[in-house]
Amino acid sequence: MTRVVQVTFDCADPAGLAAFWADALGYQLQGPPAGFGSWDEALDALGVPAERRNDASAVVDPDGSGPRIFFQRVPEGKQVKNRVHLDVRAAPGRQGDDRMATLEAEAERLVARGATRLQRYEPDPPLGAGHIVMADPEGNEFCLD
8 A cells, every 4th residue: 555655854943944845845835724714813723822833834745746744843953964865856857067057056046045055966977967965944954966
């Protein structure tokens, strides 16, 4: 039986990190539950106090094909390098200088939105196409591939 996968990030600012990843992936913030015009309206109805309204957030693929990404507030900060990370496929089908130029442009765009550039790996044929390692605004590593 096939399972549905959700990717979860532990973080300090779920709303902020959700906004970053929505932009990075072309996703959108998940809308409120059916019957509510906004998240504030839904959270009011659920009795969630103002200080708890940034405890969680989620983004979804507008086409419905990618996994939901969930962000949950945790008290501790990031401690070590991620063992699992996202690869953002920013240059599919491109090779060589064209591929790396596309990745560089996306790296610059994401740095302007709060990401940090960590390291560039040059193409190393036949298996290595080249990629750029980045970190999101809370330090979670990801690759532009």
